[in-house]
Amino acid sequence: MKGFRLFRVLGIQISLNYTWFIVFGLIAWSLASSYFPSQYPGLSRSAHWTMGFLAAVFLFLSVLAHEITHSYIAKREGIEVKEITLFIFGGVSQLSKEPEDPKKEFKVAIGGPISSLILALIFWVLSKATSQAPNLILFTGLLGYLAFINLSLAIFNLIPGFPLDGGRVLRAIYWSKTGSLRRATMIATDTGKWIGVGIILLGLFWVLTGNLLGGFWFVIIGIFLRSAAEGGYQQVVMKGALEGVKVKGLMSREVISVPPSLSIHRLVEDFFLTHKHVTYPVTENERIVGIITLKQVKEIPRDQWVEKMVKEVMVPIREEIMLDPEGEAVDALQKMIRTGEGRLPVVKDGKAVGMITRKDILNLLEIKTDLAA
Numbered sequence: 001m002k003g004f005r006l007f008r009v010l011g012i013q014i015s016l017n018y019t020w021f022i023v024f025g026l027i028a029w030s031l032a033s034s035y036f037p038s039q040y041p042g043l044s045r046s047a048h049w050t051m052g053f054l055a056a057v058f059l060f061l062s063v064l065a066h067e068i069t070h071s072y073i074a075k076r077e078g079i080e081v082k083e084i085t086l087f088i089f090g091g092v093s094q095l096s097k098e099p100e101d102p103k104k105e106f107k108v109a110i111g112g113p114i115s116s117l118i119l120a121l122i123f124w125v126l127s128k129a130t131s132q133a134p135n136l137i138l139f140t141g142l143l144g145y146l147a148f149i150n151l152s153l154a155i156f157n158l159i160p161g162f163p164l165d166g167g168r169v170l171r172a173i174y175w176s177k178t179g180s181l182r183r184a185t186m187i188a189t190d191t192g193k194w195i196g197v198g199i200i201l202l203g204l205f206w207v208l209t210g211n212l213l214g215g216f217w218f219v220i221i222g223i224f225l226r227s228a229a230e231g232g233y234q235q236v237v238m239k240g241a242l243e244g245v246k247v248k249g250l251m252s253r254e255v256i257s258v259p260p261s262l263s264i265h266r267l268v269e270d271f272f273l274t275h276k277h278v279t280y281p282v283t284e285n286e287r288i289v290g291i292i293t294l295k296q297v298k299e300i301p302r303d304q305w306v307e308k309m310v311k312e313v314m315v316p317i318r319e320e321i322m323l324d325p326e327g328e329a330v331d332a333l334q335k336m337i338r339t340g341e342g343r344l345p346v347v348k349d350g351k352a353v354g355m356i357t358r359k360d361i362l363n364l365l366e367i368k369t370d371l372a373a
């Protein structure tokens with residue numbers, strides 16, 4: 001999931017999905033223009049806007065606290081966490097691997113909702129405490145809203161459909177009962193899909209009976225849950241099939257590389273049209289310095305092909321566009337999806353030792369899942 005990098009907590013990169021900016025604005029606006037004015041009509045317009053803005057900021061921090069709790073427990077259980085991405089309905093903690101046993105899965109999954117429940121309780125107590133002082137009414141309203149929002153976060157995430165926390169808890173329970181991660185995932189994702197359908201139908205019913213906004217939100221949440229459940233199952237099947245498959249076992253060792261001072265004209269004639277690959281590593285003194293793809297060449301006007309050189313157009317080599325021969329094929333595939341590159345160089349000690357394509361990985365995946373079915 002693409003995101004906007006914010007800061008690091010406990011060594012974990014925190015990123016924001018772009019949808020968050022829209023949601024942030026919508027939440028602040030709807031609270032400031034309708035919710036707080038109706039609840040606290042005595043306050044000024046600027047007080048309503050301050051409350052709306054602060055509520056949106058604290059909502060963000062509440063979701064963050066929920067995700068950090070998942071990540072903290074995962075780390076304590078020996079699972080590396082790379083990134084937390086906050087998006088429209090919550091967050092996604094990118095664990096480096098799935099928990100190896102149901103107990104760990106249960107602990108990691110239940111932590112988030114528990115932290116939200118604790119926050120709800122704290123905000124509720126604070127809101128009750130400030131309600132005695134009339135000059136603190138702004139805070140009472142804000143704290144009350146935050147208590148409600150954290151309770152909602154806990155309840156929404158406890159819906160027993162994978163990949164929501166409740167679905168993971170359900171999966172952990174089935175997993176420990178049946179011993180099969182694949183079957184447990186199937187049950188938890190199926191539940192998720194059906195709950196998604198239920199929420200969509202409820203939303204449609206509300207839309208038809210006049211509650212347009214609430215109904216509309218439910219339809220969106222239902223659709224989100226359904227597609228997340230679908231994707232979650234595929235990911236588990238994929239991870240299972242590619243378990244232990246290394247990049248070096250799938251890459252082609254035939255590396256056709258390009259010198260940086262080659263003209264684009266010669267690159268097209270002697271490489272793209274001759275070898276018919278769409279990506280080449282660019283190497284200088286046997287070391288890889290970048291990659292050149294058809295995409296970059298297409299952006300150069302044809303009349304500049306003779307004068308422009310590969311090194312002016314190539315993508316300089318960096319961690320995101322190269323693979324380790326000892327790396328997992330699943331991670332390679334995820335890197336390709338993230339960068340949008342279908343073919344990446346495999347690099348060892350600064351040298352390109354192989355090339356791997358998305359097709360290499362997907363073919364193996366298809367064969368393995370066909371055999372398993």
Ligand SMILES: [Zn+2]
Nearest residue numbers: 112113157165
């Ligand atoms: Zn969660």
